[in-house]
Amino acid sequence: MHADPARLERQKGPAPRAGIVHLGLGAFFRAFGAVYIEEAMEKSGGNWGIIGVSLKSPSTRDRLAPQDFVYTAQELGPDGAKLHQVEIIREVLVAPENPDAVLAAMSDRDIRIVSLTVTEKGYCHDPATGRLNSTHPDIRHDIAASRPVSAPGYLVRALQQRKAAGLPPFTVLTCDNLPDNGRLVKGIVLDLAREIDPELADWIMAEGRFPATMVDRIVPATKPEDVDALAEKTGRFDAAPVLHEPFRQWVVEDDFVPAYGEEARPDLAAAGAELVANVTPYEHMKLRMLNGTHSSLAYLGYLAGHETIAETVADPVLATFVKRLWRDEIIPSFTPPDGVDIHGYADALFSRFANPGIRHRTWQIAMDGSQKLPQRILGTLRDNQAAGRTSPGLVTAVAAWMIYAGGTDLTGAPIDVRDPLAGRLKSLSDGAPDTEGKVSALLGVTDIFDAELAETLRPALTDAYARLKAEGVHKTLEALA
Numbered sequence: 333m334h335a336d337p338a339r340l341e342r343q344k345g346p347a348p349r350a351g352i353v354h355l356g357l358g359a360f361f362r363a364f365g366a367v368y369i370e371e372a373m374e375k376s377g378g379n380w381g382i383i384g385v386s387l388k389s390p391s392t393r394d395r396l397a398p399q400d401f402v403y404t405a406q407e408l409g410p411d412g413a414k415l416h417q418v419e420i421i422r423e424v425l426v427a428p429e430n431p432d433a434v435l436a437a438m439s440d441r442d443i444r445i446v447s448l449t450v451t452e453k454g455y456c457h458d459p460a461t462g463r464l465n466s467t468h469p470d471i472r473h474d475i476a477a478s479r480p481v482s483a484p485g486y487l488v489r490a491l492q493q494r495k496a497a498g499l500p501p502f503t504v505l506t507c508d509n510l511p512d513n514g515r516l517v518k519g520i521v522l523d524l525a526r527e528i529d530p531e532l533a534d535w536i537m538a539e540g541r542f543p544a545t546m547v548d549r550i551v552p553a554t555k556p557e558d559v560d561a562l563a564e565k566t567g568r569f570d571a572a573p574v575l576h577e578p579f580r581q582w583v584v585e586d587d588f589v590p591a592y593g594e595e596a597r598p599d600l601a602a603a604g605a606e607l608v609a610n611v612t613p614y615e616h617m618k619l620r621m622l623n624g625t626h627s628s629l630a631y632l633g634y635l636a637g638h639e640t641i642a643e644t645v646a647d648p649v650l651a652t653f654v655k656r657l658w659r660d661e662i663i664p665s666f667t668p669p670d671g672v673d674i675h676g677y678a679d680a681l682f683s684r685f686a687n688p689g690i691r692h693r694t695w696q697i698a699m700d701g702s703q704k705l706p707q708r709i710l711g712t713l714r715d716n717q718a719a720g721r722t723s724p725g726l727v728t729a730v731a732a733w734m735i736y737a738g739g740t741d742l743t744g745a746p747i748d749v750r751d752p753l754a755g756r757l758k759s760l761s762d763g764a765p766d767t768e769g770k771v772s773a774l775l776g777v778t779d780i781f782d783a784e785l786a787e788t789l790r791p792a793l794t795d796a797y798a799r800l801k802a803e804g805v806h807k808t809l810e811a812l813a
C-alpha cells in the first residue's frame with residue numbers, strides 16, 4: 333500500500349470556468365480529450381473547464397472528489413514512464429443521483445460543447461443500420477419521461493431546455509469509435525427528438541452541429557495494482573490515475589455551433605489536434621487499421637491463451653498474421669488520407685501494440701463485439717468482396733469472435749463474455765447442433781450482419797470456425813500464411 337497518504341493538489345491555480353460538459357468520464361477521455369483541452373487552454377486561453385458526467389456509476393466521482401478532481405496521467409513508453417498532472421476537471425456529476433443537475437449543467441449558457449465517450453452501446457442504436465433503436469428500454473423510457481437515463485436522452489432533453497430558454501444549442505462532439513460518428517449521433521438525436529417534439533427536431537436540424545472526430549490513444553483500464561505502484565513511486569496517493577501510451581491523434585471536423593463566434597471551441601490545433609473539413613479518410617484508416625486488428629487480435633489472442641495485446645503480438649504466429657492482415661486485406665480496402673505513408677502507419681501500429689509498458693487485456697478489447705464488428709471488420713470485408721478480393725484473415729477473426737461469443741474457449745473453459753447481446757448470442761450458439769448451425773444462427777443476427785453479407789460469408793466462415801475448433805489458433809493461422 334501507499335506509504336504516504338498525502339493527496340494531490342492543484343498546482344496551476346483555481347479551476348478554470350467550465351465551457352464543456354463531458355458525458356462518460358472514463359479513463360479514455362481523461363487520458364485523451366481532457367489532456368488536449370487543457371493544453372489548448374494553456375497555449376491559447378479560453379474558459380474550457382470540464383464538468384464530467386458519469387451516466388451510471390458513482391465510482392469515478394467518489395475517487396476524484398476528495399482530490400479536487402485532479403489526477404495523474406501516466407505515459408508508458410517503451411523506455412519508461414512520464415507523469416503529468418491534469419487539472420481541467422471542475423466537478424463530476426453522477427446522472428442517476430441527480431438528472432436535473434446534469435440537465436442544468438448542459439443548459440448553462442457558458443456551456444458550448446457537450447462531448448461524449450459513452451462507448452458504442454451508449455448510443456442505443458442499431459449497429460448494422462446506425463439508426464436509433466426505438467425499442468431499446470432506455471430510449472422508451474426517455475421518450476416518455478423528461479428525466480432521461482440514456483446519453484441520447486440527455487442530449488435531446490438538454491437541447492429542449494436550451495431552446496425553451498432562447499439559448500443556442502451546444503455543439504455535440506462525439507469521441508467514440510463509430511463510423512461517421514458525427515452524422516451517426518446527429519441522426520440518433522434527430523430520431524429521438526422527433527419522437528418527443530417535431531419542432532425541437534427541426535430546430536436541432538437547423539441550428540445544431542455534430543462534428544465528426546477520429547480519436548486515437550491506447551488507454552487500458554487502470555487496475556488496483558497500478559494505483560498502488562504509482563503511490564509507491566510518487567509518495568502521493570492518487571485514487572484515479574490513468575495510464576496511456578505516448579502516441580495520440582485527434583482529427584476533428586471544424587464545424588462548431590457558429591453562434592458562439594471565435595469562442596465556439598478551444599484552440600485544439602494549438603495542442604496538436606488536426607482540424608479538417610473531412611474526417612472520413614482518417615476514420616477509415618484508424619477504425620480499420622487499428623481497431624479492426626485490435627479486435628481480431630483480442631479474439632484470436634484470447635483463444636490462443638494470451639492475456640494482453642503486447643503478449644499476443646510477441647507470439648510470432650500472431651505477429652505474422654497481423655502484418656499480413658494489414659498488407660493484404662485492410663490496406664487495399666480504403667484510400668488513406670493525403671500524405672500518409674500507410675505502410676509506415678502499419679509499422680508504427682505494430683510497435684504501439686508491442687509496447688511492453690501497456691498491459692491492455694485481450695478480454696477488455698473483446699467486450700461489446702456485437703457493437704464493434706460492423707465498423708471495425710465488416711465494412712472492410714464488404715469492400716473487399718465488392719472488389720473481388722478474398723479476406724481469409726478477417727473471416728478467421730470473425731469466426732474467432734463467434735467462438736468467443738458462444739461462451740466457451742478452445743479448452744472447454746467458460747468465457748466471461750461482456751456484450752449487450754451476450755445472452756442472445758450464447759443461446760443462439762448453444763441452440764444449434766453443429767458448426768454449420770452455430771455459424772448460420774449467429775449470422776442471422778441482423779443487428780450485426782446484413783443478409784447479403786451473411787450469405788456470402790457463410791461458407792468461408794463455417795470453414796474457419798471448424799478449423800479453429802479442430803486445430804487451434806496457431807495451426808489455423810499458419811495455414812493462412
Ligand code: CS2
Pocket residue numbers: 509547548549550551622623626627696697698
Ligand atoms: C480498443 C480501443 O477497447 C477497444 O476496443 O480497440 O479502445 C482502442 O484502444 C482505441 O480506440 C485506440 O485509439
